[in-house]
Amino acid sequence: MDLLMSVRPGQGCTVLEVRGELDMATSRQLREALQRLVDSGDRQVVVDLAAVGFMDSSGLGALVVMFKALRDAGGRLCLAAVQPAVRNVLTVTSVDQVIDIYDSVPAAEADVRPTDAAGR
Template sequence: MSTRREGAGTVVEIAGDLDMSTTPQLRERLRDVVEGGARVVVVDLTGVGFMDSSGLGALVVAYRELRDRNGWLGLAGVRRSVRTVLSITSVDQVISVFDTVADAEAAARVS
């Protein structure tokens, strides 16, 4: 997991599975980013092949925290298996999903 400032926001890049054993790290990283003042956050899921409900929950919590602070969260590089989870749970109707980080950043600038 890595974090970098890019454009007008912060990109959190994740590699590996998002499950009960790894989600606490994601939750902590996202909390640190939000509490550090970031208002535009893109989670780059290009390197994630599997996500369970705990990973989904961490993303929803981050989305709500950012929304409450007039911020924005987008997901980028979502593989088919993870996109299926987002679709089945309708999270993709709430959190915007983009093909690339650049697409997400462009949408964030418009919103």
């Protein structure tokens, strides 16, 4: 199954809305979409996981790799609207101690820390 993703401007950030399952078959798509955002200069990225009901270790790996890439570029990746099964994976692996997780996209947007004058 393909991962459906859409990008939209948020309040001081870019929001990547993700739909589907994050697994070995789709994690590369997520990583590539996030890399395109980094390459285009986006530095504040909120990944909206409201429509993701499953994530395995490869999906987790894609998020961690891109979290580090954004951090190294002076930016920030955070997660929003994480469903219980996905949150469990983040908690069990302690990734929730490293990547900020918000109950909703508006809550994540409210905590954006602009990195430049444009707030990108």
